[in-house]
Amino acid sequence: MALAIRDVREQDxxxxxxxxNAAGRSILALDTSHLRYFFExxxxxxxxxxxxxxxxxxxxxxxxxxxxxxxxxxxxxxxxQFVYIDRIVIANSYRRHGLGRIFYCDVHxxxxxxxxxxxxxxxLEPRNDVVVLFHGTYxxxxxxxxxxxxxxxxxxxxxxxLASYGYVRETWLDHGGLPDVPWLTERLHAVTAAPSQQRxxxxxHP
Numbered sequence: 001m002a003l004a005i006r007d008v009r010e011q012d013x014x015x016x017x018x019x020x021n022a023a024g025r026s027i028l029a030l031d032t033s034h035l036r037y038f039f040e041x042x043x044x045x046x047x048x049x050x051x052x053x054x055x056x057x058x059x060x061x062x063x064x065x066x067x068x069x070x071x072x073x074x075x076x077x078x079x080x081q082f083v084y085i086d087r088i089v090i091a092n093s094y095r096r097h098g099l100g101r102i103f104y105c106d107v108h109x110x111x112x113x114x115x116x117x118x119x120x121x122x123x124l125e126p127r128n129d130v131v132v133l134f135h136g137t138y139x140x141x142x143x144x145x146x147x148x149x150x151x152x153x154x155x156x157x158x159x160x161x162l163a164s165y166g167y168v169r170e171t172w173l174d175h176g177g178l179p180d181v182p183w184l185t186e187r188l189h190a191v192t193a194a195p196s197q198q199r200x201x202x203x204x205h206p
Contacts, residue, residue, distance in 0.1 A: 001050055005106050007187050008045045008057065015054045016047065023089050026123065026131075041065060043187060044083065044110050048090075048099050056090035058103040062115070070148055071121045074157055078143075082159075083111035085120035104138055112162040113178060119160075125153040132156070 008016065013035055020030045038045055044060035061067060061084050063076060072084050085107060090099050111118045122131050124145065140158040147154050168178075178184045 003055075003102075004049045005046055005102065006049065008039065008047050010039065012047055012054060013039060016057050019054060019057065019091055020087070020089050022092075026128065027087060027089055038086075042086075044107055045187065046103070046106065048094070048103065050094060054091070055094040055097075056088070056099050056103065058088040058107055059086045060084060060107055060111075061086055070146065071155060071157060074144065074146060075119045075159075079117055079119070079159075081115040082117040082119045083107065083115050085118070100134065101138075108160075108162070109183075112164040113168045113172075113184065114165075116162055116165040117159050118162055119158065121155040121157050123153050124156050 013032075017030055017032065017035050020027060020035075038059050041061075042059050043062045044058070047057040048055040061072065063080065063082055063084075065072070069086070072086070075082055075084055088100060088103055108118060118140075120135070120140070122128070122135060135158055138160070140160045142156050143159045144157045145154055146157065172178050
């Protein structure tokens, strides 16, 4: 089994959209405009490819995005720097292969050299103990709870301190930036709209 974790490509978007919208009620549906926003603006948007087949994806945003998710807004109001995991989706046929942990290791590696905090949320209504336990064993701590909208589900807002960030900041970020090596390369994505046109309503991840 050949596994690759790589940045999303435009030709992946139809498969990503289909995978997202087949994931069930734990993942809010996407339309093409929402997906295009993520493609053009998400700092982290990577897919898992197994033997040439799309097996899953994870989307994460940095602070400062024009993104109207109530959970993203909460983190924006409370923290100056963070990476926010918006959603992770694994295809049914590739679940129980550890892809969730592989993605979380990868996004952690991305985040810890850029920000002090990795954030996300999990649904408490309906509560999924497997998802809650997964995040707890990966070092996330609850920092608050909130209701999504007037009649939406309650969520647990989670954050994980990234201990390596302080060393990286003092050694590199405060002195010219990260080393020029492939594994530290930023994702290349086009910003095609003016800031006033870039805001989009938020979604969630499991």
